[in-house]
Amino acid sequence: MELMEGELEKITAEVEQVIKDQGTERERLIPILQGVQEKLGYLPKEAMKKVAEAVEVSEVEIYEIATFYNQFRLNPPGKHQIKVCMGTACHMTGGNIIMESFERRLDIKEGETTPDREFSLERVACVGCCALAPVVVVDENVEAKVRPTRVDGILLGFDMEKKAAEKEMQKAASEQKTQEEEG
Amino acid sequence: MSVLGTDTQKTYQELKDQAVQAVEGLNTKSYVLVGTATCGRAAGALNVLETFRSEIGKHNVDAEIIEVGCMGHCYAEPMVIVYKPGFPKICYGSVDEGIATRLVTDFLVNDDPCFDFAMAALEPNDFFPTFEDFPRGVYEQKVVLSDCGLIAPDDIEQYIARDGYGGLAKALSKEPERVITEVKDSNLRGRGGAGFPTGVKWEICRNAEGDTKYVICNADEGDPGAFIDRALLESNPHQLIEGLAIAAYAIGASQGYIYVRAEYPLAIERLKTAIGQAREKGIIGNSVMGSNFSFDIKIFQGSGAFVCGEETALIASIEGNAGIPNHRPPFPAVSGLHGKPTIINNVKTLSYITHIIRNGAEWFKSIGTPGTPGTAVFALAGKVVGTGLVEVPMGTTIRTLIYDVADGIKNEKNFKAVQIGGPSGGCLPESSLDLPIDFDSLQQAGAMMGSGGLVVLDEEDCMVEIARFFLEFTQNESCGKCTFCRLGTKQMLDILTDITKGKGKLEDIDLLLELAVDIKAGSLCALGKTAPNPVLTTIRFFRDEYEAHITEGRCPALMCKELITYVIDEKKCSKLCDACIGSCPVEAVYTRSDMLKDIYLDKCVKCDNCLVTCLPLYQAVIKVSPPIEAGGNQNG
Ligand SMILES: Cc1cc2nc3c(=O)[nH]c(=O)nc-3n(C[C@H](O)[C@H](O)[C@H](O)COP(=O)(O)O)c2cc1C
Ligand code: FES
Numbered sequence: 001m002e003l004m005e006g007e008l009e010k011i012t013a014e015v016e017q018v019i020k021d022q023g024t025e026r027e028r029l030i031p032i033l034q035g036v037q038e039k040l041g042y043l044p045k046e047a048m049k050k051v052a053e054a055v056e057v058s059e060v061e062i063y064e065i066a067t068f069y070n071q072f073r074l075n076p077p078g079k080h081q082i083k084v085c086m087g088t089a090c091h092m093t094g095g096n097i098i099m100e101s102f103e104r105r106l107d108i109k110e111g112e113t114t115p116d117r118e119f120s121l122e123r124v125a126c127v128g129c130c131a132l133a134p135v136v137v138v139d140e141n142v143e144a145k146v147r148p149t150r151v152d153g154i155l156l157g158f159d160m161e162k163k164a165a166e167k168e169m170q171k172a173a174s175e176q177k178t179q180e181e182e183g
Numbered sequence: 184m185s186v187l188g189t190d191t192q193k194t195y196q197e198l199k200d201q202a203v204q205a206v207e208g209l210n211t212k213s214y215v216l217v218g219t220a221t222c223g224r225a226a227g228a229l230n231v232l233e234t235f236r237s238e239i240g241k242h243n244v245d246a247e248i249i250e251v252g253c254m255g256h257c258y259a260e261p262m263v264i265v266y267k268p269g270f271p272k273i274c275y276g277s278v279d280e281g282i283a284t285r286l287v288t289d290f291l292v293n294d295d296p297c298f299d300f301a302m303a304a305l306e307p308n309d310f311f312p313t314f315e316d317f318p319r320g321v322y323e324q325k326v327v328l329s330d331c332g333l334i335a336p337d338d339i340e341q342y343i344a345r346d347g348y349g350g351l352a353k354a355l356s357k358e359p360e361r362v363i364t365e366v367k368d369s370n371l372r373g374r375g376g377a378g379f380p381t382g383v384k385w386e387i388c389r390n391a392e393g394d395t396k397y398v399i400c401n402a403d404e405g406d407p408g409a410f411i412d413r414a415l416l417e418s419n420p421h422q423l424i425e426g427l428a429i430a431a432y433a434i435g436a437s438q439g440y441i442y443v444r445a446e447y448p449l450a451i452e453r454l455k456t457a458i459g460q461a462r463e464k465g466i467i468g469n470s471v472m473g474s475n476f477s478f479d480i481k482i483f484q485g486s487g488a489f490v491c492g493e494e495t496a497l498i499a500s501i502e503g504n505a506g507i508p509n510h511r512p513p514f515p516a517v518s519g520l521h522g523k524p525t526i527i528n529n530v531k532t533l534s535y536i537t538h539i540i541r542n543g544a545e546w547f548k549s550i551g552t553p554g555t556p557g558t559a560v561f562a563l564a565g566k567v568v569g570t571g572l573v574e575v576p577m578g579t580t581i582r583t584l585i586y587d588v589a590d591g592i593k594n595e596k597n598f599k600a601v602q603i604g605g606p607s608g609g610c611l612p613e614s615s616l617d618l619p620i621d622f623d624s625l626q627q628a629g630a631m632m633g634s635g636g637l638v639v640l641d642e643e644d645c646m647v648e649i650a651r652f653f654l655e656f657t658q659n660e661s662c663g664k665c666t667f668c669r670l671g672t673k674q675m676l677d678i679l680t681d682i683t684k685g686k687g688k689l690e691d692i693d694l695l696l697e698l699a700v701d702i703k704a705g706s707l708c709a710l711g712k713t714a715p716n717p718v719l720t721t722i723r724f725f726r727d728e729y730e731a732h733i734t735e736g737r738c739p740a741l742m743c744k745e746l747i748t749y750v751i752d753e754k755k756c757s758k759l760c761d762a763c764i765g766s767c768p769v770e771a772v773y774t775r776s777d778m779l780k781d782i783y784l785d786k787c788v789k790c791d792n793c794l795v796t797c798l799p800l801y802q803a804v805i806k807v808s809p810p811i812e813a814g815g816n817q818n819g
Contacts, residue, residue, distance in 0.1 A: 034445065071445050091652050125405075135225065
C-alpha cells in the first residue's frame with residue numbers, strides 16, 4: 001500500500017507517543033504493537049522500523065511477531081470493517097457462503113482491503129453469538145442470521161450513506177459558492 | 184497467623200456490612216436488569232436498554248436500570264429481569280423495543296406483569312413458574328454461573344453483598360499450605376482442557392524454589408466455538424479475581440496476570456473496572472484486607488493465536504515473543520514466566536476455587552462424579568433448541584444435556600453427532616449419547632472435554648466437512664515448530680479438501696489414519712497431539728460418509744458445495760410466485776416459458792438463497808447429490 005500524503009508524519013508521531021506511554025522494555029513489545037495498531041488501524045512498515053529501534057530488537061523479529069499473531073494487520077483497514085464469523089456454529093450454518101458473497105460483491109479476498117480503502121474483509125473466530133449464526137460483525141455492530149441477500153443490503157446501506165454524504169458536501173460547496181458570489 | 188487472621192476477618196466483615204447496606208436500598212424500589220453481554224448486544228440489548236431508559240424517564244417511574252451479564256439462555260436474548268415490590272422477580276426473553284415499552288407502561292406504571300412475554304420467575308410464587316419448574320432448571324446446577332446475569336459486573340458491592348471475597352478472607356486466615364490441602368482434597372481438575380489436578384499443580388509451585396512467583400489466568404479461550412470464559416469475565420469478573428488472589432496467596436505469588444484475548448473488548452473493559460474497584464477497596468494491592476499479603480493484577484491482551492493457550496507459548500507471548508511452545512519439563516510450576524515458578528489456570532478453574540474455599544472441599548465433592556467432582560460448563564451451539572451456556576453436574580449424560588437441558592434438536596431434524604472439545608476434541612455419534620460427561624469417559628471415547636465447546640450436528644451436517652473445518656483451523660494455527668504438525672496437518676487438510684470435492688481416493692482414508700498416528704507422535708505440544716482427533720473420530724463413527732464422497736461423489740448431508748446441485752421441483756413450483764428470482768444474487772434463477780422457474784446451473788453460485796426463500800412457501804427448491812453436470816438439464 002502506498003502511503004498517503006501526511007501519513008508518514010502521523011505514523012511517526014503516533015508511534016513515538018505509544019512508546020512514551022508503554023516504555024521500551026522487551027515485555028512491552030506486544031502491547032506497543034497493539035497500541036500502534038489501535039491508533040493507526042494497522043502496522044505500517046515505517047512504524048515497525050521505529051518500534052524495532054526503540055525496543056532494540058531486529059526488524060525481522062518485529063515482523064515475526066506481527067505476522068505470527070492474527071490480531072496484527074500489515075495493510076490499512078477499510079473505512080468499514082467487515083468481519084465474518086468463521087467459528088464452528090457459523091461455519092456449519094453457512095458462514096463460508098457469506099464470506100464468498102462479500103468476496104464476490106467487494107471483489108477482494110478475505111484479509112484484503114478494497115483499493116479505495118472503503119471496505120476490508122476479515123474472518124473472526126466465534127464472537128459468542130452462536131445462537132444467531134451465521135454472524136457478521138460490521139464495524140462494531142453484530143448482524144445476526146445473515147443471508148447473502150443481507151450482504152447486498154449491508155453494502156447497499158453504506159453505498160447510500162456515502163452518496164447522501166457526497167450530495168451533502170456538494171450542496172454545501174455550491175451553497176458556499178453562491179454565498180461567496182452573492183457576498 | 185491467628186492475629187492477622189482475625190484482622191482480615193474483621194476487615195472483611197466491615198466491607199461486607201457496607202456492601203449489604205449499599206445493596207439493601209435496591210430491593211425497596213423497582214428495577215430492571217438488562218443483559219448486555221456480547222451475546223445480548225448482538226441480539227439488540229442496547230436498543231432495549233435505551234428504550235427502558237427513555238420510557239422510564241418519560242413516565243417518571245422510580246426504577247433503577249442495571250446492566251448485567253449473561254444468564255446463559257442465548258436462544259432468548261435479549262433478556263431482562265424486572266422487579267417491582269410486591270411481585271416476584273420475573274425474567275423476560277426475546278425482548279424488543281415494543282416489549283420493553285409494554286413492560287414499562289403495563290407493569291411498572293400499572294400492575295400487569297405481562298406474563299405473555301415472561302420466561303420464568305426467579306423465585307417461587309403463586310402466579311408464574313420458576314426456572315426450576317422447567318427441565319433445564321431441574322438438571323442444571325449452577326456454581327460458577329450462579330450469579331451471572333443477576334449481579335452487575337461493574338458493581339463490587341453487589342458481589343460482596345453475596346458473600347463475595349469471603350473465600351479470600353477465609354483463605355487469608357489460614358496457612359497457605361492449608362489452602363492447598365483444601366484444593367487438593369476437593370479433587371478439582373483444571374477446566375482448561377487437560378483436567379490436571381489443580382491442587383497438585385499448586386503444591387509443586389509452592390515447593391519450587393524462588394522468592395518471586397507468578398499466577399496467570401488463562402483467558403485465551405481459543406476454541407472457535409466456545410465463549411464460556413468470555414461470559415464469565417463479562418458477567419462476574421470479581422469471582423475470577425477472588426480465585427486468582429487465593430491462588431496467589433496459596434503459592435506465594437504477589438503478581439498475577441490475566442491473559443485475555445484482545446478480541447474480547449467488553450470482557451477486558453469489565454475486568455479493568457473490576458480490578459480498579461477491588462484495588463480501591465483494598466482487596467488487592469498492598470496488604471490485602473489488612474493482612475501481610477500483597478498482590479496485584481496486570482491484564483495482558485493476547486493477540487489471537489490459538490497456540491498461545493498452551494502454557495509455555497502463553498508465557499513466551501507475555502515475555503514479548505512469538506507464542507511458540509517449549510519443551511516441558513521444566514514445567515512452568517517450576518520454571519515459568521521469566522524463569523520463575525508460575526501457575527497457569529483457566530478462568531473456570533479459578534472461579535471454582537472461590538467457591539471451594541468458601542464452601543469447603545466436601546461440598547464440592549458432593550457434586551459430580553468421584554473422578555471429576557463439580558460441574559461442567561458447556562457452550563451449547565448448533566442444531567439444538569436451547570443454545571447458550573449450561574452448567575450441569577459432571578456425570579450427566581450427553582443425552583440429558585441435549586434432550587432435557589437444551590430441549591432437543593431444532594426443526595424436528597434427526598440428531599447425527601455431537602462435537603465436543605473443539606479442534607482438539609471429536610465427534611461422537613448417537614451410540615455415545617448415554618456417555619456420562621467427565622474428563623476420563625470423553626477421552627476414552629476419543630473426544631475431549633476441551634474448553635467446553637459443544638456443537639450439536641444434525642442430518643444436514645457433513646462429517647467430512649466438519650473434520651475439514653477443524654483441520655483447516657489447526658493447520659492455520661500450528662506455530663510451525665514441529666515438522667509433523669506443520670506439514671502433517673497440511674497433508675491431512677489437502678486430503679480432506681479433496682474428499683469434500685469428490686476427488687478423494689479410497690486409500691486416502693487409511694493414509695489419514697496413518698498420518699494421524701505420526702502427527703500425534705511427532706508433535707511437541709497438545710495442539711499437534713490432538714489435531715487429528717476430529718478426523719479420527721469422524722472416520723471411526725462415520726466412515727460410510729467418507730466412502731459416499733469418494734466412491735459415489737455424493738455428500739449424504741447435502742452440504743459439500745461441489746457435490747450438490749440446486750434444482751427446482753416442477754411439481755411443487757408455483758407459476759404465480761417468483762420469490763426465488765428476486766433472492767438470487769447472480770440472476771441464475773429464471774422463468775421458463777411455462778411460467779415455472781428453473782436454475783441456470785452454470786451461473787448458480789450455490790448460495791442457498793432461493794432454497795431458504797422458497798422453504799416457507801412451496802419447498803420447491805431442493806438440493807441433489809451427486810451433482811448434475813451444467814448443461815445437462817437446461818430445459819428453459
Ligand atoms: C493448543 C492449546 C490451546 C489451549 N487453549 C487453552 C485456552 O484457550 N484456555 C485455557 O484455559 N487453556 C488452554 N489450553 C490448556 C492450557 O495449556 C493449560 O493446560 C490450562 O490453561 C491449564 O489450566 P487448568 O489447569 O486450569 O486447566 C490450551 C492448550 C493447548 C495445547
Ligand atoms: S461460531 Fe459464530 S458466533 Fe459462535
